[in-house]
Amino acid sequence: MKAGSISLAMPVRLPVPLILGLCIIGGAVILALFAPFIAPYDPILQDTTNTLKPPSRAHPFGTDNFGRDVFSRVIWGTRVDLQMGLIGVLFPFIIGNTIGAISGYVGGIVDTIFMRIVDIVLAFPFLVLMLAIIAILGPGIGSFYIAMALVGWVSYARLIRAQTLVLKHSDFVTAARSLGFSHGRIMFRHIVPNALVASIVFSMSDVVLVILSGAAVSYLGLGVQPPTAEWGIMIAEGQNFITTAWWITTFPGLAIVALAFGFSMMADGLGELLGVRE
Amino acid sequence: MSAPLLDIRDLSIEAHKDGERLGIVERVSFSVATGEILGLVGESGSGKTVTCRALMRLLPTRSLRISGGKIEFAGRNLVTASEAEMRHIRGARIGMIFQNPASHLDPVMRIGRQIGESLVLHLQMSPREAKAQTIELLRQVGIPDPQRRADDFPHQFSGGMRQRAMIALALACSPELLIADEPTTALDVTVQAQILRLLVELRDKRGLSIILITHDLGVVAQTCDSVAVMYAGRICEKGPKRDVLAEPLHPYTSRLIACQPSASAEAGLLPSIPGQPPSPSAWPSGCRFHPRCERAIGLCRSSAPELVTVRSNHVAACHVTAPARLADEAA
Numbered sequence: 001m002k003a004g005s006i007s008l009a010m011p012v013r014l015p016v017p018l019i020l021g022l023c024i025i026g027g028a029v030i031l032a033l034f035a036p037f038i039a040p041y042d043p044i045l046q047d048t049t050n051t052l053k054p055p056s057r058a059h060p061f062g063t064d065n066f067g068r069d070v071f072s073r074v075i076w077g078t079r080v081d082l083q084m085g086l087i088g089v090l091f092p093f094i095i096g097n098t099i100g101a102i103s104g105y106v107g108g109i110v111d112t113i114f115m116r117i118v119d120i121v122l123a124f125p126f127l128v129l130m131l132a133i134i135a136i137l138g139p140g141i142g143s144f145y146i147a148m149a150l151v152g153w154v155s156y157a158r159l160i161r162a163q164t165l166v167l168k169h170s171d172f173v174t175a176a177r178s179l180g181f182s183h184g185r186i187m188f189r190h191i192v193p194n195a196l197v198a199s200i201v202f203s204m205s206d207v208v209l210v211i212l213s214g215a216a217v218s219y220l221g222l223g224v225q226p227p228t229a230e231w232g233i234m235i236a237e238g239q240n241f242i243t244t245a246w247w248i249t250t251f252p253g254l255a256i257v258a259l260a261f262g263f264s265m266m267a268d269g270l271g272e273l274l275g276v277r278e
Numbered sequence: 279m280s281a282p283l284l285d286i287r288d289l290s291i292e293a294h295k296d297g298e299r300l301g302i303v304e305r306v307s308f309s310v311a312t313g314e315i316l317g318l319v320g321e322s323g324s325g326k327t328v329t330c331r332a333l334m335r336l337l338p339t340r341s342l343r344i345s346g347g348k349i350e351f352a353g354r355n356l357v358t359a360s361e362a363e364m365r366h367i368r369g370a371r372i373g374m375i376f377q378n379p380a381s382h383l384d385p386v387m388r389i390g391r392q393i394g395e396s397l398v399l400h401l402q403m404s405p406r407e408a409k410a411q412t413i414e415l416l417r418q419v420g421i422p423d424p425q426r427r428a429d430d431f432p433h434q435f436s437g438g439m440r441q442r443a444m445i446a447l448a449l450a451c452s453p454e455l456l457i458a459d460e461p462t463t464a465l466d467v468t469v470q471a472q473i474l475r476l477l478v479e480l481r482d483k484r485g486l487s488i489i490l491i492t493h494d495l496g497v498v499a500q501t502c503d504s505v506a507v508m509y510a511g512r513i514c515e516k517g518p519k520r521d522v523l524a525e526p527l528h529p530y531t532s533r534l535i536a537c538q539p540s541a542s543a544e545a546g547l548l549p550s551i552p553g554q555p556p557s558p559s560a561w562p563s564g565c566r567f568h569p570r571c572e573r574a575i576g577l578c579r580s581s582a583p584e585l586v587t588v589r590s591n592h593v594a595a596c597h598v599t600a601p602a603r604l605a606d607e608a609a
Contacts, residue, residue: 170381171376171378171381171382172381172382172383172384172385174336174376174382175374175376175382175383175444175447176384177336177368178334178336178368178369178373178374178448179368179369179373179395179396179447179448180364180365180366180367180368180369180370180396180399180400181365181369181395181396181399182365185399189387189395190384190387193384193386193387194384194385194386
């Protein structure tokens with residue numbers, strides 16, 4: 001080691017939940033990316049001679065009432081559900097953080113208006129409002145994303161507004177003002193990057209919520225449409241056979257639980273690493 | 279003598295609280311010449327920080343307001359300047375450094391980028407030029423290995439290094455005036471001396487004018503050319519450093535000097551000024567120092583003393599000592 005290059009910083013030790021979460025999510029991403037190579041069968045190929053077969057060597061998770069391989073459908077479903085979780089969080093994240101930061105920084109009447117809108121959105125039960133918006137827009141994954149964006153931003157807005165209210169009186173903002181920086185620059189270059197940590201941690205646990213509501217919406221027939229392999233639909237379709245063919249609902253259910261667990265571990269771990277108090 | 283760089287005349291600042299108006303700062307006047315270091319001394323709450331925030335026009339608008347006077351900076355009255363004008367003055371022509379450098383640097387931005395940001399903004403430098411200039415600035419304020427340290431975050435710097443970075447940040451655009459708000463209070467004594475030496479050095483090299491806010495008369499003695507002493511929102515004495523420290527006129531200044539700890543003094547309790555500094559909601563009548571002053575006479579209770587010039591540039595506001603000194607000088 002060269003003289004002077006010795007670092008006094010403690011080696012960063014990643015929290016165990018973060019590693020666990022990263023492994024699960026990493027596994028899911030690999031499954032999603034390489035689904036065509038990993039899945040032994042075509043997820044929508046029907047084999048009517050082979051319906052409702054219990055798990056076996058040929059079909060590790062069994063087959064459903066159309067003779068489709070449940071194992072392959074769960075793997076292909078990873079693509080849809082992962083995408084749903086990420087896109088479903090992305091738009092609320094952007095909208096919520098922008099509105100929250102403006103609301104908190106500008107204050108006054110702007111803040112009052114935005115916060116009353118947040119109150120109105122929060123006054124409705126989450127799923128009811130989602131379903132109402134999807135019902136108006138028509139079923140489909142696009143409608144789900146729009147509904148998610150319209151409903152989901154409020155949590156981010158509240159979170160970042162609270163952070164901004166604290167940060168706008170902080171010393172480094174005063175210092176930035178003393179350097180002649182404009183309000184817009186201070187808000188987006190200095191306050192938002194500092195306030196974003198809490199939002200990022202929250203977004204990880206929000207992914208869980210989005211995946212679950214995506215599955216719920218699909219289960220109700222308003223989201224992803226059959227025959228696409230999606231975990232929520234698989235559970236919905238399998239419920240008629242739950243007493244005779246438990247594997248149709250159980251495996252996609254476990255997949256949802258595993259992915260949700262991965263994201264919430266990631267949220268915990270990130271929170272621990274970045275020092276966010278929930 | 280040419281016109282001073284900064285000339286504050288009768289500056290008053292009011293606070294609005296529950297519909298009441300409180301005079302936080304009253305008719306404060308002082309001026310700073312090019313290349314001068316002025317020490318602004320006083321206890322906490324005496325109005326020194328508020329005065330300097332006001333001259334940057336950085337008072338919290340909802341609670342504090344400039345209610346009178348003018349702040350003339352390089353021929354311009356900053357009290358009436360527009361917000362857009364002020365943005366070009368802040369950072370570019372008046373820089374400011376603060377007591378606690380740890381909290382005044384953006385914790386999630388690299389030091390180099392923080393300094394570069396104002397170079398790009400005020401001097402329209404390209405990012406590449408700004409980067410080179412940033413490294414040069416860090417070198418000038420005495421940060422070793424500036425090339426590499428520019429990519430560090432504030433938490434990777436020590437306290438003294440952060441204050442140096444803060445100075446580099448404030449001086450990035452070569453302002454004519456630097457306001458240093460207790461720049462060494464949070465630092466230990468050896469680092470404190472280094473930072474003060476750096477400030478004097480920068481004054482010598484760049485002809486920078488500095489307002490040094492402090493409550494430490496030792497710091498004043500080491501660095502300043504002149505001193506203004508504030509008490510309860512008013513200036514009670516000001517003049518050349520040598521005169522004020524060697525022959526203080528105002529009893530408050532004398533007591534402050536007496537309160538300085540010294541290594542040679544016998545161990546024991548440090549002297550202190552009895553009583554509490556008054557609060558703006560209950561300023562004493564007359565001279566605001568009279569309840570704590572052992573030389574107070576009846577007149578001090580009823581009428582506020584005006585600043586009286588006793589010698590060239592040395593002024594004090596006291597009913598007792600100023601006339602006595604004047605008589606001495608005349609004799």
